[in-house]
Amino acid sequence: MEALRPRKDNEEVKMTGKTASLPPVPTASGQPLESRAPTPWELRQIEAAPKSKSRAAADRVICALPLFMAAIVLIQYKLTPNLADAATTNIYTGFILLMAFLVLVKFIRSIFSKKSFENLLEKAPLYTAGFLLSALYDYATLKTGILPLPYFPWPDRILNGIYEDRVLLLDCIKNSLILLFSGYFAGAATGLLTGLSAGLSRRVRYWILPMIQILGPIPSTTWLPIILIVAASLFGGSVFLIALGVWYPVTMTSMQGVLNIPKANFEAASILGASKLRLLFGVALPAAMPNIFQGLTQGMSVACTALMVAEMMGVESGLGWYINWQRGWAEFAKMYGAVIVICVTFSVVNFILNFIKRRVLRWQEGQWN
Amino acid sequence: MTTPAGHISIKNVTKIFARTDLNSTLVALEGVNMEVRPAEFISIVGTSGCGKSTLLRIIAGLETATFGQAYCDGEPISGTNPKRGLVFQEHSLFPWLSVRDNIAFGLRAAGSYKSGAKLVEGLISIVGLSEFADSYPHQLSGGMRQRVSLVRALVVRPDVLLLDEPLGALDSFTRMNIQDELLKLWNEHKNTMILITHDVDEAIYLSQRIYIMSPRPGRIAREIPLRMSYPRNRGSSEFVGVRNEILRRLDFAKEEQEEYNL
Numbered sequence: 001m002e003a004l005r006p007r008k009d010n011e012e013v014k015m016t017g018k019t020a021s022l023p024p025v026p027t028a029s030g031q032p033l034e035s036r037a038p039t040p041w042e043l044r045q046i047e048a049a050p051k052s053k054s055r056a057a058a059d060r061v062i063c064a065l066p067l068f069m070a071a072i073v074l075i076q077y078k079l080t081p082n083l084a085d086a087a088t089t090n091i092y093t094g095f096i097l098l099m100a101f102l103v104l105v106k107f108i109r110s111i112f113s114k115k116s117f118e119n120l121l122e123k124a125p126l127y128t129a130g131f132l133l134s135a136l137y138d139y140a141t142l143k144t145g146i147l148p149l150p151y152f153p154w155p156d157r158i159l160n161g162i163y164e165d166r167v168l169l170l171d172c173i174k175n176s177l178i179l180l181f182s183g184y185f186a187g188a189a190t191g192l193l194t195g196l197s198a199g200l201s202r203r204v205r206y207w208i209l210p211m212i213q214i215l216g217p218i219p220s221t222t223w224l225p226i227i228l229i230v231a232a233s234l235f236g237g238s239v240f241l242i243a244l245g246v247w248y249p250v251t252m253t254s255m256q257g258v259l260n261i262p263k264a265n266f267e268a269a270s271i272l273g274a275s276k277l278r279l280l281f282g283v284a285l286p287a288a289m290p291n292i293f294q295g296l297t298q299g300m301s302v303a304c305t306a307l308m309v310a311e312m313m314g315v316e317s318g319l320g321w322y323i324n325w326q327r328g329w330a331e332f333a334k335m336y337g338a339v340i341v342i343c344v345t346f347s348v349v350n351f352i353l354n355f356i357k358r359r360v361l362r363w364q365e366g367q368w369n
Numbered sequence: 370m371t372t373p374a375g376h377i378s379i380k381n382v383t384k385i386f387a388r389t390d391l392n393s394t395l396v397a398l399e400g401v402n403m404e405v406r407p408a409e410f411i412s413i414v415g416t417s418g419c420g421k422s423t424l425l426r427i428i429a430g431l432e433t434a435t436f437g438q439a440y441c442d443g444e445p446i447s448g449t450n451p452k453r454g455l456v457f458q459e460h461s462l463f464p465w466l467s468v469r470d471n472i473a474f475g476l477r478a479a480g481s482y483k484s485g486a487k488l489v490e491g492l493i494s495i496v497g498l499s500e501f502a503d504s505y506p507h508q509l510s511g512g513m514r515q516r517v518s519l520v521r522a523l524v525v526r527p528d529v530l531l532l533d534e535p536l537g538a539l540d541s542f543t544r545m546n547i548q549d550e551l552l553k554l555w556n557e558h559k560n561t562m563i564l565i566t567h568d569v570d571e572a573i574y575l576s577q578r579i580y581i582m583s584p585r586p587g588r589i590a591r592e593i594p595l596r597m598s599y600p601r602n603r604g605s606s607e608f609v610g611v612r613n614e615i616l617r618r619l620d621f622a623k624e625e626q627e628e629y630n631l
Contacts, residue, residue: 264461267431272475272525273451282474286465363465363505 041115063110063120066127070100073135076143077156083145091163092156096134103127153333161333162341169322169338173345176307176318179235180349183242184303188296190243191250195295196284198251199258212251220245220302221309228314238310245306246299253295257288290364293357300353304346319345373407374442374452375528375561377428382437384423397423399586401437407528410555410562412572413580414615420587421565425531428563429455441529451475454527456518456535462506468517469493469502475525485524492520496550512543516550523554532564536571548574552599569615573608574601581618591618 110117140146142154198208231237311320323338384398397420413421426432430449439446476485496516536544583590
């Protein structure tokens with residue numbers, strides 16, 4: 001603890017005129033770091049004010065809170081009486097147990113590693129709120145019927161809906177992703193091509209800019225009724241629709257990205273003997289990458305919207321079609337289930353996109369620390 | 370051995386810039402003549418705005434002269450060429466490339482990275498950046514960045530190295546260090562060096578000849594040969610004598626102009 005105090009002792013060292021040898025830097029585990037410089041995380045530990053005993057105990061309780069709440073969810077689900085003639089299964093129990101188990105793994109790791117402890121300490125209130133919400137919802141539907149059927153099915157019913165249709169849902173996910181990425185990549189590739197060339201060449205910009213100004217403000221889904229009639233295949237038409245929605249933001253941002261590149265970068269490259277092709281792919285493209293990724297992220301959200309609309313309006317497969325089809329049967333539990341599946345699918349897609357972005361833009365100053 | 374390359378010859382070069390916003394033109398250089406022999410180290414000194422950077426950019430091939438012509442080894446200069454390397458004042462490293470990849474850029478452009486990979490590593494260690502080979506430019510200090518710029522320009526073995534105030538933004542200790550490295554590299558590579566600087570000491574410490582430019586329009590006011598041997602002692606009476614002479618001549622150039630204006 002001594003070494004964790006802010007170092008006022010440095011002044012003493014100077015006063016007494018001793019040769020300045022700094023005390024060894026302590027790590028979180030108390031071992032000196034020797035000659036190695038501390039990592040950012042270790043540095044935060046060294047510089048942080050020490051915690052009081054009561055504070056440390058309170059932190060442990062906060063970490064355990066999600067587990068308590070999960071227990072309450074299960075007790076509430078199992079022991080309080082259901083509405084009359086409401087059948088329940090153990091799928092909800094299994095789901096809650098699975099979630100509680102994942103938290104438990106984190107909790108056990110937090111006992112041994114200070115890093116995972118801090119991570120859990122930060123996330124624990126959120127997890128607790130998640131369990132609390134599902135308990136409240138279960139209480140309001142299954143136990144009391146404050147939120148009535150058929151509009152508000154209880155969690156167990158929704159999970160059962162997903163479970164029953166799991167094969168069909170997996171197929172829908174597959175079809176949706178194929179459509180999404182076909183359109184997304186087509187749109188992103190054309191967007192990159194037009195955006196980069198418009199940024200580099202005044203003549204291309206002259207023709208592209210008015211196109212962007214006219215087409216840009218039209219939401220791509222506006223074209224759907226026309227495409228449904230004109231397109232030879234619904235799939236092809238939907239790919240075009242999604243691609244159009246992605247094309248616009250990617251073109252805009254990559255053009256802006258190229259226009260923002262300092263002239264010195266191009267000059268330095270051409271002095272080093274870079275060919276036109278290398279100026280495009282070795283300088284313009286990487287230098288514009290931060291902007292391009294803005295467009296790619298924006299484009300992904302546009303693409304997801306266009307996908308849902310296309311599937312609800314015409315395409316006869318995919319998650320959008322599934323949710324609309326279940327509406328026809330008034331299967332509310334399955335509609336809610338589809339919403340959850342859509343949420344998970346798009347979250348995963350965005351997570352992957354973000355991961356790629358972080359890798360590619362590693363070189364950016366202070367962006368990811 | 371082939372005849373040494375890197376002869377620069379400037380014949381009566383005038384450069385006029387258009388200032389479209391003011392609908393007027395500005396004469397940046399007027400009737401500049403200059404001869405630089407292969408493997409010679411010369412400096413161009415002058416106050417800011419005297420057109421010395423413009424002159425260097427014409428030699429690099431980034432600007433074309435309005436009148437007159439610049440030649441490299443007898444060929445008229447048109448467009449850039451890896452034979453004539455340029456080190457900018459600052460902020461010209463590619464921020465998306467690591468130190469190693471920045472340095473290797475010229476080799477990759479020439480398609481000779483495989484054969485030159487050893488050269489890259491060698492140059493990295495000469496300037497003491499082995500530990501930072503995988504770092505990105507924003508993680509380096511200003512001095513390190515300029516070392517990388519220097520080495521990046523040298524890796525393609527240019528006959529002529531143009532230095533546009535490469536040390537202008539650095540503190541004086543770093544400057545002195547890099548000045549010594551510059552001399553070392555010049556000795557090894559034997560290329561023509563043309564340095565632009567506003568630091569008279571730097572010019573005397575490094576070069577065999579100094580051109581003094583006067584501003585508006587940019588003209589060569591004086592040419593001063595230096596015959597001191599390397600390495601030079603910044604405190605020697607000879608060094609100080611030359612410095613006083615140059616400063617006097619810079620002042621003299623100003624007096625002359627003032628008289629003329631009267």
